[in-house]
Amino acid sequence: MTPLAALDPTGAPVGILYIVAFSLFIYGIKLGTHPTSARRGNGIAALGMGVAVATTLAQKGIGNWGIIIAGIVIGSIVGAVASKRVKMTAMPQMVALYNGLGGGAIALIAWSEYRHWIHAGETVSLEILIPTLLAMVIGSISFWGSSIAFGKLQELIPGQPVGLPGQKILNGFLLLALIAGGVALAMNNGPDDFSQPLFIGMLVAAAALGLMVVLPIGGADMPVVIALLNAFTGLSAAAAGIALDNTALIVGGTLVGSSGTILTLEMAKAMNRSVANILFAGFGSPVAGAGGDQEQRPHRSMNAQDAAIQLAYADSVVIVPGYGLAVAQAQHAVREMADELKKKGVSVNYAIHPVAGRMPGHMNVLLAEADVPYEQLKEMDEINPELSQTDVCVVIGANDVTNPAAKTDESSPIYGMPIIEVDQAQQVLVLKRSMSPGFAGIDNDLFYDPKTAMVFGDAKAIVSEIVQELGSL
Amino acid sequence: MDLVTEITILVLAAFVGFEVISKVPTTLHTPLMSQTNAIHGIVLLGGLIVIGYANSTLDEVIGFIAIIFGTINIVGGFMVTDRMLEMFGTKKKAPAPAETSAEAGKDTE
Numbered sequence: 001m002t003p004l005a006a007l008d009p010t011g012a013p014v015g016i017l018y019i020v021a022f023s024l025f026i027y028g029i030k031l032g033t034h035p036t037s038a039r040r041g042n043g044i045a046a047l048g049m050g051v052a053v054a055t056t057l058a059q060k061g062i063g064n065w066g067i068i069i070a071g072i073v074i075g076s077i078v079g080a081v082a083s084k085r086v087k088m089t090a091m092p093q094m095v096a097l098y099n100g101l102g103g104g105a106i107a108l109i110a111w112s113e114y115r116h117w118i119h120a121g122e123t124v125s126l127e128i129l130i131p132t133l134l135a136m137v138i139g140s141i142s143f144w145g146s147s148i149a150f151g152k153l154q155e156l157i158p159g160q161p162v163g164l165p166g167q168k169i170l171n172g173f174l175l176l177a178l179i180a181g182g183v184a185l186a187m188n189n190g191p192d193d194f195s196q197p198l199f200i201g202m203l204v205a206a207a208a209l210g211l212m213v214v215l216p217i218g219g220a221d222m223p224v225v226i227a228l229l230n231a232f233t234g235l236s237a238a239a240a241g242i243a244l245d246n247t248a249l250i251v252g253g254t255l256v257g258s259s260g261t262i263l264t265l266e267m268a269k270a271m272n273r274s275v276a277n278i279l280f281a282g283f284g285s286p287v288a289g290a291g292g293d294q295e296q297r298p299h300r301s302m303n304a305q306d307a308a309i310q311l312a313y314a315d316s317v318v319i320v321p322g323y324g325l326a327v328a329q330a331q332h333a334v335r336e337m338a339d340e341l342k343k344k345g346v347s348v349n350y351a352i353h354p355v356a357g358r359m360p361g362h363m364n365v366l367l368a369e370a371d372v373p374y375e376q377l378k379e380m381d382e383i384n385p386e387l388s389q390t391d392v393c394v395v396i397g398a399n400d401v402t403n404p405a406a407k408t409d410e411s412s413p414i415y416g417m418p419i420i421e422v423d424q425a426q427q428v429l430v431l432k433r434s435m436s437p438g439f440a441g442i443d444n445d446l447f448y449d450p451k452t453a454m455v456f457g458d459a460k461a462i463v464s465e466i467v468q469e470l471g472s473l
Numbered sequence: 474m475d476l477v478t479e480i481t482i483l484v485l486a487a488f489v490g491f492e493v494i495s496k497v498p499t500t501l502h503t504p505l506m507s508q509t510n511a512i513h514g515i516v517l518l519g520g521l522i523v524i525g526y527a528n529s530t531l532d533e534v535i536g537f538i539a540i541i542f543g544t545i546n547i548v549g550g551f552m553v554t555d556r557m558l559e560m561f562g563t564k565k566k567a568p569a570p571a572e573t574s575a576e577a578g579k580d581t582e
Contacts, residue, residue, distance in 0.1 A: 029505070032501060062521060064524045071520070074544075079547070083550075101546050102516055108542075115535075234509070245479070250482050253516075257487065258491045
């Protein structure tokens with residue numbers, strides 16, 4: 001294999017090929033700004049990855065081919081099978097898992113890199129030690145945090161915020177310990193019996209921090225958490241790139257870091273909460289009281305047959321889907337309902353709240369899977385001004401993102417959160433299992449509005465029933 | 474390469490990233506995330522490099538796991554993104570354009 005491993009890792013050909021690779025990444029993401037070109041963009045980014053991997057494999061000093069080939073074969077098979085089998089509703093878990101794997105790989109690489117320096121009996125320069133430690137710590141936080149996020153989304157562990165006494169103090173202590181460990185390693189950066197155990201100790205402390213930070217965060221905040229962990233993994237890859245003098249890693253990692261940061265901020269904005277608030281104040285706790293003092297208020301309910309009639313005689317219908325729609329797997333039934341309505345000359349659009357679903361843009365993917373045309377998926381800011389001219393709004397499995405209290409009630413925990421202004425529509429149909437409050441535990445005034453009718457039951461069952469009724473009208 | 478050059482590259486890449494990614498519409502945020510997920514699989518490069526100078530079983534095990542993780546990241550990430558974007562893409566060719574233009578016509582009546 002030696003003739004293949006001919007390129008000098010610091011030489012110009014490698015540098016140039018890496019420039020080709022990351023240019024393809026950037027161009028690929030750029031094509032991702034439009035749905036028609038996005039698929040080609042993904043292919044181009046994948047091509048860039050191929051260039052980067054091939055360039056690395058052709059470098060001098062690459063060895064252990066048996067392990068490399070075995071690792072790539074196993075990884076390819078697992079990755080390919082998983083990506084074919086995963087359901088679109090499970091995409092958030094899948095992304096959390098991939099995130100974790102990336103973070104884990106980076107932590108391991110940093111560890112191995114550190115062992116390499118120590119083994120060579122060399123003093124590790126700060127220029128290498130600091131990025132190595134950053135890569136290890138952030139990668140480890142990302143791996144364990146993503147594992148918890150995966151567990152919550154897959155419902156292997158409770159989705160509710162899990163609070164432990166003294167958690168914040170412990171987190172602060174872990175963070176201080178990590179900084180202290182880093183400083184100790186920097187002051188004593190020679191190969192001795194002290195630095196190796198300390199490095200492993202930091203690996204464990206970072207793991208604990210990752211677990212402790214994500215564990216108390218509730219399922220509804222997962223879009224923010226996943227985006228943030230994505231940013232973390234990207235940044236740790238960039239740090240590893242600095243430690244390894246590898247430009248492809250630096251640029252690739254930074255791009256992911258930017259993307260994760262943008263998505264984190266957008267998600268937080270859509271919830272009107274700061275990222276710090278989401279991370280350090282479990283949602284459930286401050287509003288626990290609000291759920292308790294709800295009184296029985298009158299509301300109107302309707303059966304599927306009446307709902308079908310109301311929809312059939314409307315001119316315009318806007319469907320507001322939430323995570324409940326995904327849970328009930330009702331996306332295909334909803335699209336059939338929209339088709340039936342269109343046959344009757346009713347215009348149908350979908351209003352998508354930025355945090356609907358369990359990850360950024362999740363609802364759009366679910367509806368795209370059900371063949372809903374891209375043009376009918378309206379963003380919140382686009383649809384809100386049109387809602388007052390809408391005859392019927394159908395809220396399916398969404399709750400907090402339609403709650404008018406976010407606009408009117410200053411004492412509400414969600415006050416200030418941008419909502420889909422369903423209460424502006426002429427008529428509202430809410431498809432829901434029961435009157436129980438949503439994830440945030442806040443009562444929704446929309447349900448008691450005189451123009452609102454509740455249609456109780458499983459979203460998929462009701463919508464299918466409505467489709468049948470529409471067919472026979 | 475010296476540290477300052479590397480940080481320069483990082484900062485410029487961050488600006489490019491912000492510029493390009495902030496133009497991605499909300500609708501495509503999930504595929505964007507899974508695609509960037511695949512891109513951070515670039516850490517595979519790190520795994521390939523460190524396995525080259527592994528000189529103990531532990532180093533080989535660490536490198537082996539890192540390579541598997543990185544490869545899953547890349548292969549799985551790009552493939553699942555392709556699956557998603559395929560769903561968005563077919564919409565355009567389907568009868569949808571005709572329908573929407575008919576609808577648009579109706580609205581202006």
